[in-house]
Amino acid sequence: MHAEQRRLEVLRAIVEDYVSTREPVGSKLIAERHGLGVSPATIRNDMAILEDAGLIAQPHTSAGRIPTDLGYRVFVDKLSDVKPLSGAERNAIHMFLDSAVDLDDVVHRAGRLLAQITGQVAVVQYPSLRKSTVRHLELVRLHPTRVLLVIITDTGRVEQRHIDIDPSISEDDIASMRGALNAHAVGKRQPDVSDDLNCASEQFAGPLADIFHAIVDLLTATLDEDNDERLVLAGTSNLTRNGIVLTQLRPILEALEEQVVLLKLLTEVAEDSGAVTVRIGSETQVDTLKETSVITTHYGSNSNTLGALGSIGPTGMDYPGTIAAVRAVARYLSRILSH
Incomplete structure (x- = not known):
């Protein structure tokens, strides 16, 4: 040698x-x-x-x-040669995520599963509204002067927004607006939704046109929100069991509470679909995380990245095993959300 x-x-x-x-x-x-x-x-x-x-x-x-x-x-x-997960681990991921009942359950299960496999902290980003397409829109009258707009995306994410309306608007008017919204928005992403719906608004007149424009503005603003990047954090108690000393624990926990910090770590991942980014110690560029390493990757399809997930642990972590776990959970999450 x-x-x-x-x-x-x-x-x-x-x-x-x-x-x-x-x-x-x-x-x-x-x-x-x-x-x-x-x-x-x-x-x-x-x-x-x-x-x-x-x-x-x-x-x-x-x-x-x-x-x-x-x-x-x-x-x-x-x-480091990435260690393949065992058949039992792959089956556990498959069964655990497949039994989820909705998007919230899928994302929370993915976090708990990744934390359990790695014995570290797991962070999972919800699918971004900006990168999702509209599956269905619903208008529900809650009160003579208030309507609930329900937005359902292709990833199963559900958002609800309220809007005030004129009490003279009838149930037939609401049904007409509901039909126009779905006819022109389903299967599209922002900003295409805005352009198509503004064209559809020509079929409405008077107060009804004003209400329809207000609904379109609310819908497009929701799909374009900067603060829609919700996170799930799991396994923080693992920090006390994997080599991080107590003097380092408090600043790490404080960093994990900062959603902006976590989003930055998650979103600055390799551009290649399926690639895994490994940042070690000071490479995180977060002073309070200099005793940790962060391993992240995207999930979604090759043409449409929906979000990211990652594992945070001590610099002396099992890198091959963690890389394999992050990649595997992302792959299964992508498959489930695509269906």
Whole structure:
């Protein structure tokens, strides 16, 4: 084995053993466990070179070493082979998500499932209204002067908005507006909805036209809302069980409460559909998350990304296993929402 390749294998051994034991890894253990075919003395020399390169560090006076953030980065980029999920894990994902009853249930189940598989914090973004198409629109009269607009998207997301109307508007008028809304909006995304419905408004006159325009404005504003990016967070209690010390816990929890921070981490993911983004320590560019790593990916179809999900855990996480879990849950979530 070439010396450079052997040093990478030494790095792999240090990362894998440290993630498994949370203890600094020494040359003698590497020689015994990993069968590199060289002596502990040679491994010590390799470890010295890795340390000079900033890939491992000596936490105290022991002979053992632990990976640095840069070491984890090299491991992820060059060494980690994504571990396929077991058949039992794949079946569990399939059965658990397939039994969901509505969109809220699907998203919450996806979060709980990802947190359970990884033993870390899971974040799931609701499907974006901007990227969804309209499946059905409903107008329900709640009061002589108030109507409820119900928006149902192709992903199963449901939004409700109220609008005031003139009491002279009849039930037949409401039915006519309902028909026009569905005839011109179903199957479309914003901004196409606005253009088509404004053309449809020509069939209405007087107060009815004013009400129809107001409904169209409310509908298009709802589909274009910036704050429609809702999140589900699951598994925060896992932080206390996977190597994060108490002094680091409070700032991490505070960061997780900041929805803007989480949305930024989720939305800044690889553009390629199915690709997984791994940010380690300071790469998150969030000071309070510098002791964590964030693994994220999109879900949706190749032509229409609906949202993102991710896993947050210590920098010393099981990267291959977490990458596989994030990818698998995203794939199943995409399949369910496409149906």
